[in-house]
Amino acid sequence: MLDVVNKSAKRLQKLTENILDLTKIESQSLQLKKQRINLNEIILTVIAEYDNQIKNVKNLGISFIPKDDIFVEVDRLRISQVFDNILNNAIKFTKEGGNVTITIQRDNKENNKDDDDDVVVSIQDTGTGIDAGILPKLFTKFVSKSEKGMGLGLYISKSIIEAHGGKIWAKNNSDGKGATFYFSIATTKTDQKHVNESGIYQS
Numbered sequence: 001m002l003d004v005v006n007k008s009a010k011r012l013q014k015l016t017e018n019i020l021d022l023t024k025i026e027s028q029s030l031q032l033k034k035q036r037i038n039l040n041e042i043i044l045t046v047i048a049e050y051d052n053q054i055k056n057v058k059n060l061g062i063s064f065i066p067k068d069d070i071f072v073e074v075d076r077l078r079i080s081q082v083f084d085n086i087l088n089n090a091i092k093f094t095k096e097g098g099n100v101t102i103t104i105q106r107d108n109k110e111n112n113k114d115d116d117d118d119v120v121v122s123i124q125d126t127g128t129g130i131d132a133g134i135l136p137k138l139f140t141k142f143v144s145k146s147e148k149g150m151g152l153g154l155y156i157s158k159s160i161i162e163a164h165g166g167k168i169w170a171k172n173n174s175d176g177k178g179a180t181f182y183f184s185i186a187t188t189k190t191d192q193k194h195v196n197e198s199g200i201y202q203s
Contacts, residue, residue, distance in 0.1 A: 025156065025159045039070045039071070070119055074164055081157070087102075087123060090124075090178075093125065101123075124179075127178045129179050130170060138170055161184075
């Protein structure tokens with residue numbers, strides 16, 4: 001019973017936070033507190049929060065290989081919120097024994113090598129995929145076929161990414177198994193270090 005109460009309290013808290021965020025977005029008062037952060041660190045932190053659920057509850061595999069340290073000027077809390085929303089959806093719609101794969105790729109700008117590059121984060125799952133009727137309006141308000149949400153998470157995520165000057169999009173996987181979500185943000189050039197190849201996160 002305590003577990004049920006705890007889950008219900010967390011669900012209510014997230015709903016309240018989403019409504020508050022929606023109010024800020026609608027009133028154009030969403031403010032970002034940017035700082036220089038290693039994007040790998042943000043992703044690993046959010047993944048760690050799901051360790052118990054993916055291993056013991058749904059028996060999912062989740063993999064992320066941080067090949068390079070990639071630094072970005074972002075609002076840590078807000079980017080973590082975006083990644084949490086997408087990862088939560090991937091886990092929710094992926095059946096037991098499935099897999100979620102997270103990757104980061106640089107999108108180099110061709111015209112000016114001195115400019116900051118964009119980095120694209122992708123979260124690919126092996127779940128049910130995105131309903132064809134929902135896909136065109138996926139990032140709008142109150143669009144969801146799940147009984148556990150109000151369809152605000154992706155709309156809020158889109159607003160956060162666009163406030164950072166980036167883009168967010170999604171598509172069903174070509175093999176017919178699951179979907180992949182993407183979002184892009186700009187990187188900072190200075191002090192980019194390489195991580196040893198043994199630094200692989202796999203759970």
